[in-house]
Amino acid sequence: MSKQSSAGSWIVAVIVVAAVVAAGGYLAYRAMHPAAPAPAAPAPAATAAPAAPASVPIQHPITQAAAPASASSAPLPPLDSSDSSVLSALESMQGGKDLASLLIQRxxxxRIVATVDALxxxxxxxxxLPVREPRGTFVTTQVNGGTVMSARxxxxxxxxxxxxxxxxAKALVDWYVHAYPLFQEAYRQLGYPKGYFxxxxxVVIDNLLATPDLAKPAALTKVNEHYAYVDPALESLTVGQKMLLRSGPADEAAIKATLRDIRSQLTGRKLVTTSPAAH
Structure with a gap:
């Protein structure tokens, strides 16, 4: 992979990791934290967000992340009618049909911006959520008399x-750089008129990388009709961290390795990795 495409390839992982983390873990999260049925869902852009902070200097401009010469020069559609363009771009890429088939196609x-922001x-x-939920249901098993998440x-x-x-990766990076104004517009509509996506x-990558590496499956307890972590420190983790844990140790390690690489490419600084305390 060229240096140029490598420098921008972080967004490939971020887009798909958001899908893996959100979709791959959401069903387990809902099993542990069920909620009463809600009325018809509002558009993602209408999702409540914290009050926008004062304008701050941009730390990681997209033009420094990647500037591929092959990026399309075609005009962008309006955000609210961009779905067909997004799907067409994805389906034209190697492996893009697999990704497109997992997306909620509206x-x-x-949805990607709102999910990334919420993690x-x-x-x-x-x-x-930008992707379809995985098939099946959350499965637990018994280990030494306690309940843990099943490897299944x-x-x-x-x-x-x-x-x-x-x-x-290169094709998706090229498309993302070309389409970045739409991502930025969606972020502003989410409630950050002075923010930079x-x-x-x-921030999201750093939070996911801070997810603890567990030496053994975490103990669960049933509270009413759902599961919660016995360890209060695990129960207090963010949504993204809990979902990353529920992807399983092997997938979590693979996702973290990708995130570390893309973060260093994006910022030009290698992370000094330490082993988080195991619970």
């Missing part, structure tokens, strides 16, 4: 990991 960019928080609305859950996430590994991605 308000695609707005470091403690709540994620079902209405903003990772089988449900295989299509998402396949998409992560199979998409043409690329900078938010770094």
């Amino acid at each position: 308000q695609i960019i707005s 470091p928080r403690h709540a994620l609305g079902h209405s903003v 859950n990772t089988e449900r996430y295989a299509p998402y990991m396949k998409a992560l590994q199979g998409v043409d 690329n900078d938010r991605l770094i």
